[in-house]
Amino acid sequence: MTHTPNQPASLPDIPKAPNPILQTYRMLWNDKFAFVSVIFLFFVLLCAIFGPLLLEDIATKQNLRGRNAPPFDFSTNWAYWLGGDALGRPLLARIIVAAQNTIFVAAGAVFFSLIVGTALGLVAGYTKKTWSQVIMRLADIIMSFPSLLLAVIVLFMLKSSVFNLVIVLAITRIPVYLRTARAETLEVRERMFVQAARVMGASTPRIIFRHILPVVFPTLVTIATLDFAFVMLAESALSFLGIGIQPPEITWGLMVSQGRPYLTTAWGLSLWPGLAIILTTLSLNLVSNWMRTALDPAQRWRLENVRKKND
Amino acid sequence: MLNFLGKRAVASAISLVGLVLLVFFLSRLTGDPTGLYLPLDASEEARAQFREIHGLNDPLIVQFFSYMSDLIRFDFGDSIRRSEPAIDVVLRGFAWTLQLAVITMSLVVVSAVIIGSLAAFKVGGVFDRIATFFSLIGASAPDFWIAIVAIVIFSVNLGWFPTSGTGTVWHWVMPVAVLFIRPFGLILQIVRGSMITALSSAYVKTARAKGLKNRPIIFVHALRNALLPVITVIGDQAAALLNGAVVIETIFGFPGVGKLMIDSILQRDFTVVMAAIMVTAAAIFVMNLLIDILYSILDPRIRY
Numbered sequence: 001m002t003h004t005p006n007q008p009a010s011l012p013d014i015p016k017a018p019n020p021i022l023q024t025y026r027m028l029w030n031d032k033f034a035f036v037s038v039i040f041l042f043f044v045l046l047c048a049i050f051g052p053l054l055l056e057d058i059a060t061k062q063n064l065r066g067r068n069a070p071p072f073d074f075s076t077n078w079a080y081w082l083g084g085d086a087l088g089r090p091l092l093a094r095i096i097v098a099a100q101n102t103i104f105v106a107a108g109a110v111f112f113s114l115i116v117g118t119a120l121g122l123v124a125g126y127t128k129k130t131w132s133q134v135i136m137r138l139a140d141i142i143m144s145f146p147s148l149l150l151a152v153i154v155l156f157m158l159k160s161s162v163f164n165l166v167i168v169l170a171i172t173r174i175p176v177y178l179r180t181a182r183a184e185t186l187e188v189r190e191r192m193f194v195q196a197a198r199v200m201g202a203s204t205p206r207i208i209f210r211h212i213l214p215v216v217f218p219t220l221v222t223i224a225t226l227d228f229a230f231v232m233l234a235e236s237a238l239s240f241l242g243i244g245i246q247p248p249e250i251t252w253g254l255m256v257s258q259g260r261p262y263l264t265t266a267w268g269l270s271l272w273p274g275l276a277i278i279l280t281t282l283s284l285n286l287v288s289n290w291m292r293t294a295l296d297p298a299q300r301w302r303l304e305n306v307r308k309k310n311d
Numbered sequence: 312m313l314n315f316l317g318k319r320a321v322a323s324a325i326s327l328v329g330l331v332l333l334v335f336f337l338s339r340l341t342g343d344p345t346g347l348y349l350p351l352d353a354s355e356e357a358r359a360q361f362r363e364i365h366g367l368n369d370p371l372i373v374q375f376f377s378y379m380s381d382l383i384r385f386d387f388g389d390s391i392r393r394s395e396p397a398i399d400v401v402l403r404g405f406a407w408t409l410q411l412a413v414i415t416m417s418l419v420v421v422s423a424v425i426i427g428s429l430a431a432f433k434v435g436g437v438f439d440r441i442a443t444f445f446s447l448i449g450a451s452a453p454d455f456w457i458a459i460v461a462i463v464i465f466s467v468n469l470g471w472f473p474t475s476g477t478g479t480v481w482h483w484v485m486p487v488a489v490l491f492i493r494p495f496g497l498i499l500q501i502v503r504g505s506m507i508t509a510l511s512s513a514y515v516k517t518a519r520a521k522g523l524k525n526r527p528i529i530f531v532h533a534l535r536n537a538l539l540p541v542i543t544v545i546g547d548q549a550a551a552l553l554n555g556a557v558v559i560e561t562i563f564g565f566p567g568v569g570k571l572m573i574d575s576i577l578q579r580d581f582t583v584v585m586a587a588i589m590v591t592a593a594a595i596f597v598m599n600l601l602i603d604i605l606y607s608i609l610d611p612r613i614r615y
Binding site for chain 2: 138148237281286
């Protein structure tokens, strides 16, 4: 067949769909704060997983000569670089070990509330009947009261343990996901593809989990990142008040509280764990901010444009 | 509007009953306050008498119904610890917390709205970067930690402010300042985000094309529309302020309802705990109503 003159010699290049992992990495690289935060969070996660395994002995060994030792004495063992606590235990090692409880309590609570809240929210949004009403009233009960106070009351009554703490914090955070999931579902269920799925005879669970959930989920994950910071602060506050994690278990919040009597003589005892809390929550906030931009098609150009300028 | 108010009142009443049920039975699980209030060597008769006076002998379900029937007549019972009506104790504490919350929240709203709007005006500018940085740190910092660091710096080392109490204006500076930080950071973020959306909308371009100056564009045209999502967050934060108040009141020895609640739980003063919960929940209900009304004032399209 001969070449037809009115057909262009070559079609314009259609850009290939970029590799999603590489694209994510590039968008992350363009937001330097978020990039540093992700690295820091990764480091904290490593501490949380391996810290107690490696450092448990160092962190619990008392050394009365190192009582309230001042920080930045680099002639000593590295574990004492941030000083020692009231019993002469090395602060740096203790902070690394305490990362485990701090991170896992928050992660557990966020995970449970995300799963339960999303499931309930999807059901409440998709079915208009009685169930929706029951679920929303339950959420109202939890929302009608400051979460920290509720946690204080319940924890004091149930005797606090890591498990109870996770459950209580999870319950107080469920309404957040529930309401978001429901509001989004109410909007998404009216869209054409859901109606198409219904016309084709898809069952209700299939519509909810295969068609609606993927649309709703990115928003929920962004909220979860931010909420992780909130839950961490709540756990720290509870431990600080003495109703959260109990010694000999440690978390950063508890360490701040344990350092309180020595504020005037050894300020480092409260300062360093507090700084660990701030840096972690700050990183989570920055990552959540980045995710909000990266997952929003209308705002994403802010992250992609920079790359073109740099290239 | 009245119909809407009625519906809301019924819904809140249901959740309040749920809350009361939950706390009533959970608090009874913590044990008998008798051992806590009578001396160790108190005779068995004295203990029995104490239980009789405070109605602790009856089965739990009977206690619950007698409590509820008193409650319908707005009788919240007497505080075990202070032998005066529980509601009086709670309202006294609540007045302190309310003052603290109102002062803090007004400062937060005014400063967050102004700074957030200015930051959104030039996204990525120097002012925007500084404001975002500080608001993020503010939203991330644990309030109890800031409180004790502030005590070390401003009370112990510099001696500017007293560490606890409520006597003078100076006593209020640190609690208000520490409570201010978290909601300020969060609300500033929301104001900035929603102002960015509002400033890129068509009516702002029209206003600019008309030749209006920047100030009326930001604070009259854009802000009014950007405020709706902000008000929702302000409501949440005002309720969350009570969370912060628990911690702050404990650290600064502030006689508010948060500290009262912690103390009462520890002392098993059940009537005070219940009364405090109901007063707080009622306050949150009123605040949510005010926010809904504010919504319809700001956006005339919203009608109830």
